Amino acid sequence: MAHRRAALQREAQHWLLRLTSGSATMHDATAFEHWCGQSPAHVEAFAQTRRLWENLGPAADAWMAAEQTRTAAPAPAPRAAALPRTQPRMSRRAFLGAAIAASAALVVLHPPLQLWPSLTDMVADYRTATGEQREIDLGHGVVVQMNTQTAINMRTSSDQAIGIELLGGEIQVKSTGARAAAVSVFAGNGRVDVGTMAKCNVRCDATDVQVTGLEGATTLRYQGQVAVLQTAQRAQYGEGGVGRVTPADIDAVMAWRRRVLIFDGQPLADVVREINRYRPGKVILANDALAQRKVQARFSLNQLADVAALIQDAYGAKVTSLPGGIVILS
Incomplete structure (x- = not known):
């Protein structure tokens, strides 16, 4: 039993090294979740390793640096071996801890199991925590409702919001009222144009973006493809291009607002x-x-x-x- 616990701790340490190495891929993220799902002992082993690293503070940086130097090419964790160099790289994130100086901040990928926010989320113009919802009045008749785990940046011109960059999560955008202006949502390498006197719901999960028209006309633009949504219509875009326009259940789409x-x-x-x-x-x-x-x-x-x-x-x-x-x- 003790031998098994020691083995799990070694595997958990390998995972922590791999996930913070700057060279992990999306395949690694999937493999890591599979590893965690094998048993509660796997999850607890990683949780203990993470807690130890957090509590050590600056000493953890030295340990990480020494380990990564000693293992110039870190041994891959189980089920993540021999990955092709052509695998797409995941974007880097910096994990900020109160006990870690900014100069020694550890570069990480998407936080394992999304147990803490990424740096991109932390420095966004607006963000919501897990379970939090928030309303942002951008002026000129444009209001944004933010759902849980959502981060956005603003694009402005002459102090007027002309665009919303949805980094991740879900928003409802409403452009209504006497002074309403058209506004664009930039998400997943595409653009969603919310017409004047219109309202839509936009959700961005990784590379897939789902858009639902709630009122008026909404236009999707992605890699030269265009789709126009009317009230109670939805479509998505991503690596497969723009999907077909289908009917939408507005009550279900708007349920999170309730x-x-x-x-x-x-x-x-x-x-x-x-x-x-x-x-x-x-x-x-x-x-x-x-x-x-x-x-x-x-x-x-x-x-x-x-x-x-x-x-x-x-x-x-x-x-x-x-x-x-x-x-x-x-």
């Missing part, structure tokens, strides 16, 4: 992924059969602290709770 989540036949895996945007920590599904179960449910955001118990009652899932709000469903 602090409600609505699920109508989605797999439990998708439900958990959505719930993780609103609650601290992370719910991890470690059961493939359970992940495919279809869900019909309506959750108040105030219920999410008890969501694991609700899933346990409804589907008989085994629940393992760990420090930091991490929950394993198996």
Whole structure:
């Protein structure tokens, strides 16, 4: 048993080194989540390693530097070996800690399991924490509603908002009123033009952007492709180009404004992924059969602290709770 714990600690240390090396890929992020999902012991081993690093402060920098020098090409963690050099690189992030001087800030990728904000989110013009929602009045008839875990930067001209850069998360943009002006949302290498006297919902997950027209006309522009949305229509764009325009359930799209989540036949895996945007920590599904179960449910955001118990009652899932709000469903 002691030998197994020591082995897990070594693997967790390898993961921390790999994720902070500046050379990890999206494949690594997927492999890391798979590694965490193998057992509660895996998650706890990484949590202990991270807590140790945070508590050490500057001493951790020296340890990291020594380890990365000693292992000039760090040994890959399990399931992440022999990655092609052509794999797309993940963007770098700097993890800021109160005990770490700015000159020694550690460069990291997307925070593992999204347990803390990235530097890009921290320095955004506006951002919301997990579970937080916020309204921003940009003036000239333009109002932005920000959902949980959302970060935006403003593009202005002559003190007037002419563009919103959605770094990640979800917003509703309304351009209404007597002095309303058209405004553009830049997200995922594309652009969403919100017409005068119009309203739309824009959600950016990694490279995919989903747009729903709520009132008036909204125009999507991505790599030379254009789509126009009217009220109750939706489309998405990303690596596959611009998708087709389809009808949208406005009540479901706007449910987050009422602090409600609505699920109508989605797999439990998708439900958990959505719930993780609103609650601290992370719910991890470690059961493939359970992940495919279809869900019909309506959750108040105030219920999410008890969501694991609700899933346990409804589907008989085994629940393992760990420090930091991490929950394993198996």
